[in-house]
Amino acid sequence: MPHWIPFRSTADFTRDAADLRTAWPQLHAGDAEPWPHDADVLHAWALFHAGQFEQARHAGLTAGPAGWTAANKATIVYALYLEPDARRQLELLRQAAERAERQALEEPRNPNARFWQAYALGRCAQRGSVTKALAEGLGSKVRDLLAEVLVLEPGHADARLALGTFHAEVIDKVGALVGGLAFGARTDTGLKLFQEAHAIDPHSIIGRLEHARALVMLEGDAGRQAAMRLYESAARAQPRDAAEHLALSLAQAQWLQCVPDPSA
Template sequence: MSNWKAFPHDAAAFNYSRDDLWKHWERLHAGDQEPWPEDEASQDAWRAYHRGDFQNAVALGLKAETASGMNAANKAQSIYATYLVADEDEKKELFEEVVDRAEIATKEYPNSINAHYQHAYALGRYSQAISIAKALTQGLAGKCKASLDHTLALAPEHAEAHIALGAYHAEIIGKVGSMVGSLTYGVSKDACEAHYQRALELIPGSAIARIEYANGLLTIFGNKKIKDATALYEEAAESTPLDAMEKLDVEFAKSELSD
């Protein structure tokens, strides 16, 4: 594993001890419903993830050889690739690695909620990287949707899966239109907004739920929804982050408002 970029913000507030991680676990994982890991190796992987030490989180998570450790590794790599990697080839390679690991994890740990979710998340981001048109042609959309459906079957209140499903509907409608999207892929504008709204009900203070909702509105409606999207970005920018990923979310929202 080559040297990754360092987290570009002050992470002192996110350097949780094991005891502090336990105290804040429910809030930190309100979006992904990850169960508390009983083993210290997995806890250390998640501690590294939350403080933005993404490369170390991957190494520690894989070394733990547990479902939770694998989920920490996969989430760390995906968030790193999403926010901190500019090179498109490197980004795609990182997502492909997560897709492969998560697919194996779904078989080794079939009841692990986030084995299925991380498979879907990485597939979705990979699809965006290669273009939605190519992803549809290669059948990746169906695989992504199947993993998200499996996630929600295991954990109906998995807010991040609802966000991803909102994006699934939005991206397909944005590429092929409402009619073809409905007939061919079963997507709709109503379902898209319903998933985003459900996510906000589950994690009302979330920056990423607002960012993805705004992105979805712009993808489907364009400038017709610019005021609604801007309001969502503004709310996201005002959120108080509790970990490195949330800090990256907030800074992204701020960057969208400054463009």
């Protein structure tokens, strides 16, 4: 297996156990991951937040099923932000989805086992044909998994973001009428999910990015001004860890695309 490309930044997100404990509520405001009492699992999370994604994956897998959430999140973040090869991205996302599915069997009350399975499958669909994925039932599977996450953990902001994205993607690809009849996708439900996620985790950079994308998909030109404000807000945010630092770079790129060129 090829080595992963390392995360590089002038910012240092390394934390010792005490600092990590203090920062934990903010770091995991989105996914509601509980504080790990196993030292090996905590070590995997410390590596993840510091941007040592390959090491976090290895440490999480070594720690057993309790550490698979850290391993899966590290794998997915690396695949989405740092892996340059599209085929390798899909391979990593599928690995994480399969591992999360096994984890859900080991830990049926663990909402993040289902969440990372749904998230990885959804990202796989986005990298192929969303319409084909819907026709093959993948969209409904992702939707149902996310609904199960919210039953297990009603305060899961990231599940709301992902479910809001599901509504937006379906309506964008097949239209509001077909999307509503075939998949239960609704514009008002999608927008409400993003608002609820923001209320739970208002500092999320990726939350603002996903909300901005969804506004354009759901409202078209009417949503562009609000989307631009979200891109600007995300681009000016302070990242909480290495993963958000990567999201910040994406937000800044998106914001620059929105800003009119004064020389034009």
